[in-house]
Amino acid sequence: MSVSNANTASSNGVGAGIPVIDVGPFIRNEVGSADVVKAIEAACRDTGFFLVTGHGVSLDVTSRLYQLARAFFDYPQDWKTTQGRGTGVMGGVAFSPLAEEALAATLGIKTPGDYKESLNFGQNLPGDTWPNRPEGIERxxxxxxxxxxxxxxHMRRIFCQAIGLDQDYFEPSFENHLSALRVINYPEQDEAPLPGQMRAGVHTDYGFMTILRSEASAGGLQVRNRNGDWLDAPSIEGAYVINIADAFMRWSNDEWVSTPHRVANPPSGFKGTARRQSIPFFLNPSKDTVIECLPPFLKGGAKYEPITYGEYIDLKTKQAFSKG
Incomplete structure (x- = not known):
């Protein structure tokens, strides 16, 4: 098992970077599994962000989704906006056009809509009929x-070992889970963004954790560490960026960190291609799962009252799509 520091804090030299952790030994149950658990536990407390290699995700499956989603985004805007706008199909597709979502609103920050568009799918989430092109996109x-x-x-089991819980402790919470897979297109910015507009405004994710297939580009993912420094998240071929999200931070009584992050605009005057496509998987528990302090984190008492995940996500979603 290897751990490397893929980034360091800004010029003041204070603060941790974003570690890269080979989780292969844990997945294959090999020597080094305990080191994987220890490294991830430290990352979850320090930054809430880390990269994983050795994960075993199919490159062919990843490439197929990437290419077909890109083909969808290349279709004319007037056709795209007729797709994925209904909610009558469980496990259907949802399309979010450019600037419809403003993620900074979830932190109480008023901004223009984020300069991105996305396709969204969850097996247990409502959507619309899948488009008939590009062929094979639903599959x-x-x-x-x-x-x-x-x-x-695998990651849930690593978390359980890091916390001191039975490795299947969380599994009942993920029956009929509300996880969402999103492919996001950040187009070229041919005109200057509006004041305060970003590719994705500063936010934290809502659920348990996020597993991100990222892409190198001008204008990319930035993570704010506990010292307030913004770190450029590295793009390492084949690695996934993983971060703790709000519901799990609440579960851990704020000991594991759900870290603010954003997607920056390309630098002013940038002449090359700045188009970016990312694929986040938002791991969310079931609607009726109760989010309350886990026993190992109780110590001086729970900071929050119990709340169901359904109640929690409704609040966060309304904030993100609020026009007020």
């Missing part, structure tokens, strides 16, 4: 979703 989403479910289960 690509479903196949990749399965790959993420496998990796997510």
């Amino acid at each position: 690509a989403f479903r196949d990749y979703f399965k790959e993420m479910e496998i990796l997510a289960k």
Whole structure:
């Protein structure tokens, strides 16, 4: 098992970077599993962000989703906006056009809509009929979703060992889970963004954790560490960025960190291609799962009252899509 520091804090030299952790020994039950658990536990407390290699996710399945989603985003805007706008199909597709979502609103920050568009799918989430082009896009989403479910289960078991829980402690909470797979297109910015507008405004994720297939680009993912420094998240071929999300931070009584992050605009005057496509998998528990302080984190008492995940996600979603 190897751990490397893929980034360091800004010029003041204070603060941890974003570690890269080979989880292969844990997944294969080899020597070094305990080191994987220890490294991830430290990352979850220090930054809430880390990269994983050795994960076993199919490259073919990943590439197929990436290419078919890109083909969808290349279709004319007037056709795209007729797709994925309904909510009558469980396990259907949802399309979010450019600037419809403003993620900074979830932190109480008023900004223009984020300069991105996305396709969204969850097996237990409502959507619309899948488009008939590009051919195979529904199957690509479903196949990749399965790959993420496998990796997510490995990560839950690592978390349980790090906390001191039975390795299957969380599994009942992920029956009929509300996880969402999203492919996000950040187009070229041919005109200057509006004041305060970013590719994705500063936010934290809502659920248990996020598993991100990222891409190198001008204008990319930035993570704010506990010292307030913004770190550029590295893009390492084949690695996944994983971060703790709000519901799990609440579960851990704030000991594991759900870290603010954003997607920056390309630098002013940048002449090359700045188009970016990312694929986050938002691992969310079932609607009726109660989020309350886990016993190992109780110590001086729970900071929050219990709340169901359904109640929690409704609040966060309304904030993100609020026009007020």
